Amino acid sequence: MPKISVGRDKKDREEYGLKGTGIIGRHLVGEKEEAHKANPIYFDLARPHVMGVFGKRGTGKSYSLGTIAEELQTTDISNNLSTIIIDPMGIYWSMKRPNDRSITVLEDWDLKPANFDAKVYIPEGKTQEFEEKEMPYDDTFTLKPGELTAQEWAMAFNIDISSERGILLERVVSRLEDSYGTEYRIDHIIEGIKKLDFSEEATDGLVNRFNAAKDWGVFGEESSLEKFTTRGELSIVDVSVFGELSSGWSVRSLIVALMAKRILKERMKARRIEEIDEMQNISENEMPITWMFIDEAHEFLPANGKTPASDPLLKWVKIGREPGVSLVLATQQPAKLHPNALSQCDIVLSHRLTARQDIEALGEIMQTYMRHDIKHYIDALPDMPGTGLILDDNSERIYPIQMRPRKSWHAGGTPDAFDE
Numbered sequence: 001m002p003k004i005s006v007g008r009d010k011k012d013r014e015e016y017g018l019k020g021t022g023i024i025g026r027h028l029v030g031e032k033e034e035a036h037k038a039n040p041i042y043f044d045l046a047r048p049h050v051m052g053v054f055g056k057r058g059t060g061k062s063y064s065l066g067t068i069a070e071e072l073q074t075t076d077i078s079n080n081l082s083t084i085i086i087d088p089m090g091i092y093w094s095m096k097r098p099n100d101r102s103i104t105v106l107e108d109w110d111l112k113p114a115n116f117d118a119k120v121y122i123p124e125g126k127t128q129e130f131e132e133k134e135m136p137y138d139d140t141f142t143l144k145p146g147e148l149t150a151q152e153w154a155m156a157f158n159i160d161i162s163s164e165r166g167i168l169l170e171r172v173v174s175r176l177e178d179s180y181g182t183e184y185r186i187d188h189i190i191e192g193i194k195k196l197d198f199s200e201e202a203t204d205g206l207v208n209r210f211n212a213a214k215d216w217g218v219f220g221e222e223s224s225l226e227k228f229t230t231r232g233e234l235s236i237v238d239v240s241v242f243g244e245l246s247s248g249w250s251v252r253s254l255i256v257a258l259m260a261k262r263i264l265k266e267r268m269k270a271r272r273i274e275e276i277d278e279m280q281n282i283s284e285n286e287m288p289i290t291w292m293f294i295d296e297a298h299e300f301l302p303a304n305g306k307t308p309a310s311d312p313l314l315k316w317v318k319i320g321r322e323p324g325v326s327l328v329l330a331t332q333q334p335a336k337l338h339p340n341a342l343s344q345c346d347i348v349l350s351h352r353l354t355a356r357q358d359i360e361a362l363g364e365i366m367q368t369y370m371r372h373d374i375k376h377y378i379d380a381l382p383d384m385p386g387t388g389l390i391l392d393d394n395s396e397r398i399y400p401i402q403m404r405p406r407k408s409w410h411a412g413g414t415p416d417a418f419d420e
Contacts (some may be wrong), residue, residue, distance in 0.1 A: 004399060006392040007044035007051075007347050020046030022071025024064075028387065028400035031380040037402050041390065043068065045075050048289060048321040050344050052337070053330040054362065055351025060386045061330050062412045064349060064403050065293050066095060068328065072291060073116050073234055082288040083234045086256055088296050090240030093120045093136055094411035105405045114407040118234045121227065125217020126241045137238065141227060142220030143258050145189065146182030149173070152257055152308040156250040157209045164202040171196060185221065186214050216242070216251050225262045231288045249299050253307035256300050260312035263290050267323040289324040292316075297329035298336040310338070317344045335361040349401075351388040353378060 005013060005021055022045055026037040055061040065085065069092075072083045085092050098113035099106065106112060122130055124140040150173040154161045159169065172192040176184045190210050193203055213219065228235040239255060242248035270287035294300055300309040316327045317340060329345075331337055335357040342365050353359050363374035374389075377398060381387045386403040 003042060004039055005042040005044060006390050006397075006399065007047065007049055007394055008042075009394050012044070012047070016046070018042055020044065020075060020077045022068070022075050023404065024067055024071060025386075025401040025403040028382070028402050032382055035380075035382045035387075035400065041399060041401055043071060044394075045072055045081065046077055046289075048324050048326045049328075049347050050317055050320070050326070050341070051328045051347040051349065052334065052342065052345040053328060053349045054332070054334045054353060054358070055388065056332055056353055056355070056358075058385070059351035060388070060403060061332065061351055062089075062091065062295055063386070063406060063410050064351070064388070065295060065328065065330050066092065066406050066408065066410060067403055069095070069234060069291075069293060070114075070116060070407055073232075079232045080285050080288055081291060082229045082231060083291045083293070084228050084259070085234070085236045085293045086252075086295065086300075087236050087238050088240055088243070088252055088299070089412065090135070090238050091410075091412040092118070092236045093238065094409040095234070095236070096120075096136070097409040099406050099409050101409075102405050106407065109404050111405065111407060116234060116408050118236050119227075120236045120238055122238050122241065123216070123218040124220060125215075129241060139227065141218075141224045141237070142222065143218050143225070143255065144182060144221070144223040145186050145219050146176070146180065146184045147223060147258055147261075148254065148308075152254065155306060155308045156213075156247070156254050158247075158250070159206075159209075164199060165206050168193060168196060168198045168202050168206055186210050186219055212247075216245075218251065218255060223258065223262070225259050226266075228259065229263060229266065229288060229290055250307070253300050253309040256294065257308040257312045260292070260309065260316055263292070264312070264315060264320065264323065264325055267325050271323040285324075287324075289326065291326040291328065293328040293330065295330045297341075298331045298333050301329065301338045301341055303336050303338050314338065314340055317341050334358050337361075346393040348391040349388055350374075350378070350391070351386075352381060352383075 004027055021042040023040045024043045025041050027039045027041055028035045029038045030036055053061055053064055069083055072081055095116045095118045098115045100113050120137045121139050121141045122137045124142045130137050150170040153169055154166050159165050176188055176192055190207055193206050239252045242251045273286045300307055301313045316325055350362055359375050377389050388401055390399045390401050
C-alpha cells in the first residue's frame with residue numbers, strides 16, 4: 001500500500017520518501033460507527049506550509065496543535081527547525097510532562113508517554129504574577145517600543161489614526177524615529193506627546209494610554225525575540241496573563257506583530273545566504289525554518305477589522321513559504337478568520353464543525369477536488385474526539401483521520417464537577 005504523506009508533493013516523495021515527516025494519525029476508512037483506523041498518515045515537516053486547524057470546542061483543535069508540535073520535536077530534521085506556540089490560554093506548558101494518564105491508549109498506538117523540553121516564555125514584567133500563582137516558566141521576553149509603527153499603536157489603543165489623537169501619535173512617533181531611530185522608550189513617547197501643541201483632551205488621553213502600556217510588562221530597552229528561533233527548540237510564548245486586561249487581545253497582537261515581522265525579516269536574509277551555500281554544496285540552513293502556531297487565530301487575524309498582527313501575519317501567508325516560515329492558524333470559527341488566510345491554506349485539519357457559516361467558509365476554499373460538499377464529509381466522521389478531515393492542496397486529496405494520542409500531557413481539557 002502506498003504511504004499517505006500530506007503536505008508533500010510528488011517530487012519530494014520520490015526524492016526523500018518519508019524523511020522529514022511525522023505521523024499525526026491514521027486514515028479512517030468507512031463512515032460513522034463503521035469507520036476503522038487504517039494506514040498511518042505522515043505529515044510533511046520539511047517544507048513551509050500555511051495550515052488551518054479548525055473545530056468546535058471539545059473536538060480536539062488545541063490537542064492537535066500539540067500533536068503536530070510533538071512531531072516537529074522528534075522528526076529526523078528537528079535541528080533545522082524551530083517551533084513557536086502563541087498560547088493565549090496558558091495550556092501548553094504541560095508539554096513538559098508525560099501523558100501518564102493515557103498509557104493504555106498510547107500502547108494501542110505503539111507509543112509511550114514522553115515529556116518535551118519546551119521553553120515557556122513570559123513577559124518580563126509579569127514574573128511576580130506567575131510566581132505568586134506558582135505558574136511555571138523558564139525565561140522572559142521584552143519588546144522594543146521603537147519597533148512599533150504609529151498605526152500599530154493606534155490599533156492597539158483603538159484610536160482612529162485620522163482623529164486628533166491619531167495625528168498626535170503619528171507626529172510623535174515620526175519625530176522620535178528621526179531623532180533616535182528605534183532606540184527610544186515609552187517615557188520618550190510620553191515626553192514627546194507633552195511637548196506638542198494639541199488639545200488637553202488629546203494629550204491627556206494619549207499619555208494615559210502609554211502609561212497603561214508601561215504596566216503591560218512587555219516593553220524593555222531591547223527586544224529579546226531572537227530567543228524564539230533557536231535550533232530544535234520548542235518555545236511556548238504564554239500570553240494568557242493579558243486575559244485580565246480589557247485590552248488583552250491588543251497586547252497579544254502587538255507581541256505577535258513584532259515577532260512575525262522580526263522572524264520573517266531574519267529568514268529572508270538567511271534565505272539569501274542559504275541559496276549561495278546551496279550553489280557551493282553547503283547543506284545546513286543558516287537559520288532554522290520557523291513554525292509558528294497561533295491558537296484563537298481569529299483574534300489576531302480577523303475577517304473584519306484589523307489588529308497590529310494582521311499585516312505581518314498576512315505577509316507570512318502570502319510570501320512566507322519562499323523564505324521558509326510556516327504558519328498554523330487554529331480557531332473554533334474559521335468564518336471569522338481573514339479570508340486571505342483561509343484561501344492560502346495548503347493544508348487544513350478540520351475537526352467537527354456545526355455552525356453553518358463555518359462549514360461554508362471551509363467548503364469555499366477546498367471545493368474543486370471534493371466529490372461531495374464538505375458537510376457530507378464532516379457528517380460521515382465518527383462522533384468521537386480526535387476525528388477530523390485533512391484537506392491537502394498539495395495532492396488535492398481529502399482524508400478522514402483519527403489523530404494520534406498525545407505523548408505529552410494536555411492541559412486544555414474541560415474541567416468537571418464530578419468527584420474523583
